[in-house]
Amino acid sequence: MERKASTARSDLEQMLADETAEPKALPLSLLQDITGDFSDDQQIGSGGFAVVYKGIIGNRAVALKRLSNALMDETEFHREVQCLMRVKHKNVVRFLGYCADRQGSMEKFDKKLVMADVHERLLCFEYIPKGSLDKYIMGDIWRQNFAKVV
Ligand SMILES: Nc1ncnc2c1ncn2[C@@H]1O[C@H](COP(=O)(O)OP(=O)(O)OP(=O)(O)O)[C@@H](O)[C@H]1O
Numbered sequence: 001m002e003r004k005a006s007t008a009r010s011d012l013e014q015m016l017a018d019e020t021a022e023p024k025a026l027p028l029s030l031l032q033d034i035t036g037d038f039s040d041d042q043q044i045g046s047g048g049f050a051v052v053y054k055g056i057i058g059n060r061a062v063a064l065k066r067l068s069n070a071l072m073d074e075t076e077f078h079r080e081v082q083c084l085m086r087v088k089h090k091n092v093v094r095f096l097g098y099c100a101d102r103q104g105s106m107e108k109f110d111k112k113l114v115m116a117d118v119h120e121r122l123l124c125f126e127y128i129p130k131g132s133l134d135k136y137i138m139g140d141i142w143r144q145n146f147a148k149v150v
Pocket residue numbers: 044045046047048049050051052063065093125126127128129131132
């Protein structure tokens with residue numbers, strides 16, 4: 001792992017230990033490293049705007065939302081990060097950091113090689129175990145309404 005990523009890894013470890021630490025910018029190389037390069041095995045869910053991965057950092061975990069560029073543009077991403085940085089509440093999942101990375105990559109288009117701009121935008125949160133709340137809510141609704149019929 002490169003030096004920048006290894007410094008960021010220890011910063012993130014310290015942030016997980018210190019609940020008062022502010023969210024910060026995280027390098028893409030660190031996020032690739034802790035998610036096995038966004039491996040399918042570490043995928044934990046997906047929502048309207050993102051695929052969510054579990055990132056392993058020491059004996060702790062974080063949740064990483066990898067945003068779809070088609071669904072959220074740069075301005076919206078900045079606004080989202082600004083809002084998340086202001087929210088601090090015991091009942092709201094803690095926001096730990098963000099990553100906005102842009103790299104040139106040579107791609108074939110129409111039989112020609114062209115330099116494509118590849119954007120990665122990610123949001124990092126504390127990891128909440130035991131799955132999604134809607135499963136528990138829907139589980140109850142299902143039990144109350146349909147369990148007797150089946
Ligand atoms: N902090 C987290 N810790 C653990 N799992 C998470 C966390 N955040 C999201 N997930 C998992 O990823 C799934 C998708 O989350 P996400 O917030 O992207 O979708 P959503 O709740 O449908 O929201 P939206 O519609 O705003 O995208 C959740 O249902 C949950 O299983």
